[in-house]
Every structure is written in structure tokens, then in C-alpha cells.
Amino acid sequence: KPDEHIHSEKELIFAILFAVTKYFQRALSQLNSQRLVLDNHLSERIHNKDLQELSQVEKSLVYLSSSIRTNLMMLESLKNK
Numbered sequence: 001k002p003d004e005h006i007h008s009e010k011e012l013i014f015a016i017l018f019a020v021t022k023y024f025q026r027a028l029s030q031l032n033s034q035r036l037v038l039d040n041h042l043s044e045r046i047h048n049k050d051l052q053e054l055s056q057v058e059k060s061l062v063y064l065s066s067s068i069r070t071n072l073m074m075l076e077s078l079k080n081k
Contacts, residue, residue, distance in 0.1 A: 031060050
């Protein structure tokens, strides 16, 4: 039946998005840990290297957060079909 085929495609898409989201969550956790370490270094003394590293971590967090929001919008769109 066509409905069963569409249903299985949705399940595949949801499974892929779930796996990607789990990956993003691990990456966000690692980046947040790095950010905390850098914040501690900065509170002790400020070095340009620490500021650059913190900036890179924050950029990565922004990119990952944006990707997660996009995935959530896609999931909502699929859910409503």
C-alpha cells in the first residue's frame, strides 16, 4: 500500500534525524566542557590564545545549535504531514 511506503520513509527519516541529534548532543556536551575549561583559564589570567580558543568553541556551539533548530523544524514539518 502507498501509505505503508510513506510511513516507512518517515520512519527512516526520523531514525536518521535521531542519530544526528544524538551526535549533536555529544558534540555540544564536549564543546560546553571545553568552554568551561577556557572560562576557568580566563578567570585566572587572560591570554590571547585562550580568547581565540573560546571564540572558536562559541562559534561551533552556534553552528551546532543552528543545525539542531533546522532538524527540529524538519521533524515538525514531517510530523504534520
